[in-house]
Amino acid sequence: MKTLFVTFGGGEKRYRAAARRIARQASDTGLFCDTWAVTDLDMYNFAPRLGEHRPFIERSPHGYGYWLWKPYLLDAACNAGFDHVVYADAGCVLNLSSRTPRSRLQDYLELATEHGITLMALQHPERQYTKRDTWECIGLTDEQLDQPQCVGGVLTLRADRAPDLLREWIRWCTTDNYHLLDDSPSALPELPEFVAHRHDQTILSCIAKRSELPVIADETYFDGAWDTDGATKPIWAVRHRWGTSWPIRGAARRLRYRREVKEWKRSKTAS
Template sequence: MKIKYNYIIIFLLLLIILWTFFRSFENIESQQKVWAISFGGGGQNFHDAVNRIHNELTTKINVFNEILKFTDEDLKKDTDFWEKHGNFIENNRRGYGYWLWKPYLIMKTMEKMNENDILFYIDSGCEITNDENANNKLITFIEKCNENEILYTSTGQPEKMWNKMDTIDYIGYNEEKTIQNAATIVIIKKNQKMVEFVNEWYRISCNYHLIDDTPSILPNDPSFREHRHDQSIFSLLTKKYNMSNEENLIETITKETNYVNFAYPILMSRKK
């Protein structure tokens, strides 16, 4: 009788072990993935830049599950996109179509992602460090994005200085003294709200007058200097969606900057 009881105990223990194993396997399968994308198009120097940053993301950072790079060749293979926007892009070399491709590529990548996955968009002109503290900071960004849905960096400059009035009027955000947010690096957690945000960013960008350098019909603010294209639309939408999650995601570097002991994993160097 005692032997039979022992067998029952062993059998139950085995069931518990197996159940724990399969639960762990399920958790691994359902774990949140972290994606990174970048783009370079319109010339060999931009292709070189996206190849460089892709290599840096692959070799210097170990938090990404999926790392994707895109070029103009990928856009041209996307028949629907290229038939709609190819002429505009080819005729407007700045930003390879004023960065119209940025919200589009973010949108298409998010379609591949699972709910709650994290996406990093990183301009190909940035650089990635491999400093241990910087890598830990990157993990902190992911944790903050899980809490806040989106992270971006503030430019510290007034919105109306870098946004033509027609775009401000179209989106319907005309608050005084608001600061423009940058779209150089954007970290997004996929959920319904953020899908709608990115889709609207792309939809508005398809109205070329709102993204390009054509003069505003409405009078610009007296402080106006230049329209910032995709970033102008992005920044206004962060206000429309009541987002206030500015974070220092990058460190700007110049020729005089010492590359030692950076506090951030991503450097804004505009390196080709």
Template sequence: MKVFITFGAGGQNYIDAGKRLIKQAKSTGYFDKIILYTEKDLKNDNEFWNQHSIFISKNKRGYGYWIWKSYIIKKTMEIMKDGDILLYLDCGCEIGDSIQLLIPRFFNDIENDKIIGTKTKNEKEWCKMDLLLHFDMQDSNLIHTSQHQAGAIMFYICEKTKFIVDLWYNTGCDYHMIDDSPSIKTNLNCFKEHRHDQAIFSLITKKYNIYSNKSLYNCIYYLRNKSGFSKLGKSDS
């Protein structure tokens, strides 16, 4: 089974963006199940909402610094079987005709690669020292490599990936690791800003060496389109 999920909350525009992306995902015909999670789903989940509602209400950025992301991925994995494939995209992303034909190539690769995503700027610039110390990675050469992004991720469902996502979520439950609170220990001189759930995800996938060098940039548009209308040209939409 192949499952596609996204999330929209914090404003009607995010929900509209999620609906737009869901429509694009359906048009591919690649997925057996497609889910748009919203604030309502989180509020109806007592396990999550009882624990994090206050944190979310006090931190509008990322609707609680994106703490929901690893959780909805975790909960979706729990209803899937080993060998299934899960694709998560931020609602700002888009899927267009011109490159969506490449998605099945990643379906073929994911069993071996386990996690395929995208990469961005240097890790050490976008991760606070306390998180580096938490994973004992402050002296690792891996912090000099590109950070693994958390806005577009494909997972092969297995014990390894479920472990990664559980650790991702549980680490973020220590809010200091996911929010913008200053690092207690001195940051590296090159530090610019903490990248929240993404920094956690990146360090974990590096520490456990479970991440592909392939890139989903080749099959999706990694945008920040916070609307229900596509920004792609007619040839791509």
């Protein structure tokens, strides 16, 4: 099977460097036939159809058009002659140096072969992170609103089965002048528990629920337990937005140190 690895990093130089860094990681594993390290500087080259929405993207810098590029980029990847596409945000790192996480990545590929896409679930329910106009328009039930939202930053797709899903994702993202995607207020009053809208991730998650796609528990984030619970999982969402390598050993210790530094800086600012 031919598998393509895709990532995106845009804006500051460090984000673009992070995209190149994880693409190098992917290439070094020997598990991928090719890698795409896409940035804001070349995203229209990789996904030419995205150019139709350039005015919206330019006036909506947050996420480069609220991450509208993602379904377009994945659609282009699925039409590039590969069997599978693995997508991970540039802030992720790959934990693929040993047999067990490599085997788990193979599980993701097999799930995608069966269902078109492998999706993971976060801890928070849909009703907290989907604005009302979006879930009303897509047609979620009360029961589905109580189900956890899906992860949008790590996805595995079967190239010949995912295009219908991707086209629907694009359709909802661009409906009503991008209203279901962006941060414009809902016409309908929000639920009391609503926290924030999650844009492309929200719409993908709503489609998955309405289509009754299977979802596995999140295997990308292990706060304080990267070296234990995360040791057997292939993709870590550590938000390492730099071009430097991220040695897997001691990951939990480094993340704890990073949090402590941030807390110290906040305390100094407050004082």
